[in-house]
Amino acid sequence: MSLRTRLMLLALLLALAFAAVIGFAQYNLTAIRAIVASIYDDRVVPLSQLKAVSDAYAVKIIDTVNKAQNGLLDQPSALASIDQARHIIDEQWQAYLHTYLTAEESQLVAQASQQFVVADRAVIQLQQFLQQTQSPLAGKLTAFDGSLYQQIDPVTTTLAKLINLQLDVARTARADIGDRTAHVSTVFVWTAVLLSLLVLAAVCLLWQQFRQQRRLQKLQQAKQELLQFNAELKQQVTERSEELQHAVDELESFNFVVSNDLQAPVRHASSYLELLRDEISEVGHRDWLELVNRATRAMDRMSQMIGDMLALSRLGRDVLQPGPVDLGVMVSEMVAQLPVATRQRCQFELGTLPTVFADRALLRQVIQNLLDNAVKSCANTSAPLICVTTVQHPKYQTAVVVRDNGVGFDPAYSRHLFRLFQRLHRQDEFPGAGVGLALCAKIIHLHGGRIWAEASPGHGASFYFSLPDMNGAVRAA
Incomplete structure (x- = not known):
C-alpha cells in the first residue's frame, strides 16, 4: 500500500470518526431533549395536577367543613367553596388522565376512580345538607366531621402514591439523562484521544513520505547504476557461457575422436596378443601364457571402456x-x-x-x-x-x-x-x-x-x- 493511499485512508478515518461523534452526540442530545420534554409534560405537569386534586379534597372540602362547623363560614360561602373544589377536582383529574400513563399509574388511576365515586357521593350529601340548612352552621356539621374524612382519605392516599410514582419516574429519567451525558462525555474524550493519535499518525506518515522522497532519488540513481552493472554482467555471462559451451563442444569432440581413434590400436593390440597366445600355447610355457591372458583381459576391458566412452559422447550429439x-x-x-x-x-x-x-x-x-x-x-x-x-x-x-x-x-x-x-x-x-x-x-x-x-x-x-x-x-x- 502506497504512502499516498495511507494518507487518504487516514483522512477518511478522521472524517468518519468526526461524523460518527457528531451523529452520536446529536442522537443523544435529541434523546435528552425528548426525556426532558417527557419529564415536564408527563411528570411535572401531572404532578401539579395531582397536587391540585389532593389539595382540593384535603384543603378545600375538609377545611370548609371544619370552618363551617366552628361558625367561621356561612352557608353560601361553604357551598361556594365546595363547588369550587369539585370543579378543580374534575378539571385537573381529567387533564391528568390525558397525559402519558405507565402500567403502574394505570392501576392506581383505576383504583382512584373507584375511590372518587365514594368520595363524590359523600361530597354530594354534604352539599345537599348545606342547601337545606340555614346559617349559622356552627355545630350543625358534626355528622360529617369524621365520616367525610374517612371517605376522602383513601383518595388522598392513592393520589399520594401517584405523586410519589411521578417522582420515581422523574428520578429514573434524570438518571438516564446522567448516563447519556456520561456516555457522550466518554465518547468525546476517547474521540479526542483517537483524533490525536490519527493526527500523530498523519504527521508520522508525512515525515515518512518526506524521507522516502529523499531516499527515492538515491534509489533511482542506484537503480540506474545497477541496471548498467547488470547489463555488463549479463554480457560477461553470455560471453563466458559461449566460451564454456565452446569448450564443452570441443571436449565432447575430443572425447569422441580419442575414443574412436583408440579403437583401432586396441584392436591391433588384441590381435597381436591372440597371435602371441597361439605361439606360446604351442611352446607350452604356462607362466607366459597366464601373462598373455591377463594382458588380453586388460585389453578387453580397455576396449569396453572405449566403447562406453564413445557411446557416452554420442549422447550429446544425437538428437532424441x-x-x-x-x-x-x-x-x-x-x-x-x-x-x-x-x-x-x-x-x-x-x-x-x-x-x-x-x-x-x-x-x-x-x-x-x-x-x-x-x-x-x-x-x-x-x-x-x-x-x-x-x-x-x-x-x-x-x-x-x-x-x-x-x-x-x-x-x-x-x-x-x-x-x-x-x-x-x-x-x-x-x-x-x-x-x-x-x-x-x-x-x-x-x-x-x-x-x-x-x-x-x-x-x-x-x-x-x-x-x-x-x-x-x-x-x-
Whole structure:
C-alpha cells in the first residue's frame, strides 16, 4: 500500500470518526431533549395536577367543613367553596388522565376512580345538607366531621402514591439523562484521544513520505547504476557461457575422436596378443601364457571402456527421437532375451509398468544396464530375485524401480554411483567399467527425468527413474 493511499485512508478515518461523534452526540442530545420534554409534560405537569386534586379534597372540602362547623363560614360561602373544589377536582383529574400513563399509574388511576365515586357521593350529601340548612352552621356539621374524612382519605392516599410514582419516574429519567451525558462525555474524550493519535499518525506518515522522497532519488540513481552493472554482467555471462559451451563442444569432440581413434590400436593390440597366445600355447610355457591372458583381459576391458566412452559422447550429439514406449512389453522382451543360464539362476518378477514418451533405443539401453547391474549384484546370492515394477514414490510420484536382493552398497556413496568410472566394488568381485550407470543418468537427464538409488549393504539395491508425464495409466507386464 502506497504512502499516498495511507494518507487518504487516514483522512477518511478522521472524517468518519468526526461524523460518527457528531451523529452520536446529536442522537443523544435529541434523546435528552425528548426525556426532558417527557419529564415536564408527563411528570411535572401531572404532578401539579395531582397536587391540585389532593389539595382540593384535603384543603378545600375538609377545611370548609371544619370552618363551617366552628361558625367561621356561612352557608353560601361553604357551598361556594365546595363547588369550587369539585370543579378543580374534575378539571385537573381529567387533564391528568390525558397525559402519558405507565402500567403502574394505570392501576392506581383505576383504583382512584373507584375511590372518587365514594368520595363524590359523600361530597354530594354534604352539599345537599348545606342547601337545606340555614346559617349559622356552627355545630350543625358534626355528622360529617369524621365520616367525610374517612371517605376522602383513601383518595388522598392513592393520589399520594401517584405523586410519589411521578417522582420515581422523574428520578429514573434524570438518571438516564446522567448516563447519556456520561456516555457522550466518554465518547468525546476517547474521540479526542483517537483524533490525536490519527493526527500523530498523519504527521508520522508525512515525515515518512518526506524521507522516502529523499531516499527515492538515491534509489533511482542506484537503480540506474545497477541496471548498467547488470547489463555488463549479463554480457560477461553470455560471453563466458559461449566460451564454456565452446569448450564443452570441443571436449565432447575430443572425447569422441580419442575414443574412436583408440579403437583401432586396441584392436591391433588384441590381435597381436591372440597371435602371441597361439605361439606360446604351442611352446607350452604356462607362466607366459597366464601373462598373455591377463594382458588380453586388460585389453578387453580397455576396449569396453572405449566403447562406453564413445557411446557416452554420442549422447550429446544425437538428437532424441521420442515416441510412445510400452515399458511392460519392452521389459518382458528384454528378460526373455537374457541368457538361459541367467534366467534359470535368477527369478524375475515384473509388475505394472507405464507407457512413456521417450527415445525407445536409449530407454532400452537404460533398462539393459539396470538389469545387467542387478544380475551382477546377485552373482553371490543363493536365491537371486530381481523385480521390475512401478511404485508411488513420496518425492517423485510415479517411478519405475529395478530392485534386487544382491550385495547392495553403502547409501552414503549413492551420489557417486552415476559418475563416470565410479565403482563401489573391486573388478575381481563384479566386472564392469563403471560407465553403465553414468550412461543411464545422462539418458534420463536428456529426457528431463530423475534417477536415484537406495540400498543397504547385504540387503540389495533399488534403482529408480522417473520421466515426465509418467503419472498416466499403467498396465501389467
